[in-house]
Amino acid sequence: MSLRPINHMCRPLTVLGLESSCDDTAAAVVEYIPGEIAQVRSSVVLGQQGLHVSHGGVVPEIAARAHAVRLDQATERALTEAGTSLQEIDAVAVTAGPGLIGGLLAGIAFAQGVSVGSGKPLLGINHLAGHALTARMTDLIEFPFPALLVSGGHCQFLAVLGPDRFLRLGGTIDDAPGEAFDKSARLMKLSFPGGPAVEEMAGMGDPDRFRFPRPLSGRQGCNLSFSGLKTAVGRSCENLRRDGALESRSIADLCAGFQRAVSDILAEKTATALEEFSDRIGRARDFAICGGVAANREIRSSLKAVCSERSIRFIAPDPALCTDNGAMIAWAGIERIHVGAKGDSDVRARPRWPLDSVSAPILGHGKRGPKS
Ligand code: KG4
Ligand code: ZN
Numbered sequence: 166m167s168l169r170p171i172n173h174m175c176r177p178l179t180v181l182g183l184e185s186s187c188d189d190t191a192a193a194v195v196e197y198i199p200g201e202i203a204q205v206r207s208s209v210v211l212g213q214q215g216l217h218v219s220h221g222g223v224v225p226e227i228a229a230r231a232h233a234v235r236l237d238q239a240t241e242r243a244l245t246e247a248g249t250s251l252q253e254i255d256a257v258a259v260t261a262g263p264g265l266i267g268g269l270l271a272g273i274a275f276a277q278g279v280s281v282g283s284g285k286p287l288l289g290i291n292h293l294a295g296h297a298l299t300a301r302m303t304d305l306i307e308f309p310f311p312a313l314l315v316s317g318g319h320c321q322f323l324a325v326l327g328p329d330r331f332l333r334l335g336g337t338i339d340d341a342p343g344e345a346f347d348k349s350a351r352l353m354k355l356s357f358p359g360g361p362a363v364e365e366m367a368g369m370g371d372p373d374r375f376r377f378p379r380p381l382s383g384r385q386g387c388n389l390s391f392s393g394l395k396t397a398v399g400r401s402c403e404n405l406r407r408d409g410a411l412e413s414r415s416i417a418d419l420c421a422g423f424q425r426a427v428s429d430i431l432a433e434k435t436a437t438a439l440e441e442f443s444d445r446i447g448r449a450r451d452f453a454i455c456g457g458v459a460a461n462r463e464i465r466s467s468l469k470a471v472c473s474e475r476s477i478r479f480i481a482p483d484p485a486l487c488t489d490n491g492a493m494i495a496w497a498g499i500e501r502i503h504v505g506a507k508g509d510s511d512v513r514a515r516p517r518w519p520l521d522s523v524s525a526p527i528l529g530h531g532k533r534g535p536k537s
Pocket of ligand 1: 315316318343344457460461
């Protein structure tokens with residue numbers, strides 16, 4: 166495949182980024198000065214966990230209403246904390262998809278208002294591109310690079326070729342790992358979102374007591390599967406509950422075994438994805454992880470080991486920039502402006518918006534979850 170990397174970034178820019186595709190209302194101001202690492206001047210994330218906790222998952226209608234109320238507040242705080250104003254920024258970037266339609270519409274309507282009111286151009290951003298490009302914001306790594314995007318609704322290995330050029334090397338054939346964390350947490354009656362809760366419990370548990378499956382292990386390619394793992398956790402929970410043994414020691418061991426399984430699956434398939442990147446694109450210098458699950462410490466350290474064995478630099482953004490935030494949306498806007506975007510005249514909500522529109526969809530993927 167012939168490639169002309171787009172690495173040239175020559176103009177200083179300050180962009181306001183808005184994110185409301187799931188259950189976080191986020192606004193941030195990011196400044197880029199050529200040759201320097203971008204500066205996240207502010208990043209405000211107003212989470213909605215409290216609103217959804219009793220439902221055990223994100224309720225789209227509740228999320229959309231909360232975004233409509235909070236976008237204003239998040240934006241005002243982001244501008245104040247950055248010590249700037251709408252007059253001083255260069256553009257407004259907003260998540261246009263994929264995600265929950267109500268949240269996307271709330272974000273786009275708000276951003277359109279800000280854009281018209283301030284006279285600044287508006288850019289509709291792909292949320293997944295925001296995640297995938299974060300490593301360029303934090304470490305200014307060069308295109309093309311391999312990346313693993315692991316979040317609540319997505320899991321894919323990507324060759325990131327340019328700000329809007331992505332090649333999917335592989336991905337989940339069923340659940341996303343974040344979904345598996347969330348559903349397993351629910352089975353164990355842990356708090357929502359499940360990832361941080363499972364990670365905390367896993368720190369106190371024995372990863373060897375429960376040996377959970379590693380689906381697709383040893384198979385060719387870098388597709389992944391997590392639904393069997395979640396089912397196995399469910400079965401163990403049921404057995405323990407029946408025996409009256411689902412107490413905190415067992416829950417910690419279940420969490421540790423589950424987290425170890427996810428981390429082993431991701432490590433094995435990362436090794437395969439790196440080989441595939443090298444065959445199809447060229448030798449990788451850097452490998453980036455992104456998305457909410459990339460905040461997990463055990464996963465970070467096992468993928469770091471995979472990279473060090475191959476002398477590849479491992480880039481894992483600060484956990485606050487792995488989970489949903491406005492800075493990644495602002496940065497994706499900066500990237501697009503640098504390759505010539507002037508603003509999008511018609512920003513539409515796109516609940517489904519694959520990063521790689523050329524590769525065939527993976528069978529079974531994308532049917533469930535708030536970000537499917
Ligand atoms: O990227 P994100 O904030 O939203 C989506 O785009 O989906 O990812 C949210 C997901 C949730 O499933 C959450 O449980 C998971 O990321 N997550 C974690 C951790 N922090 C968040 N999973 C494992 N370990 C964590 N520390
Ligand atoms: Zn996300």
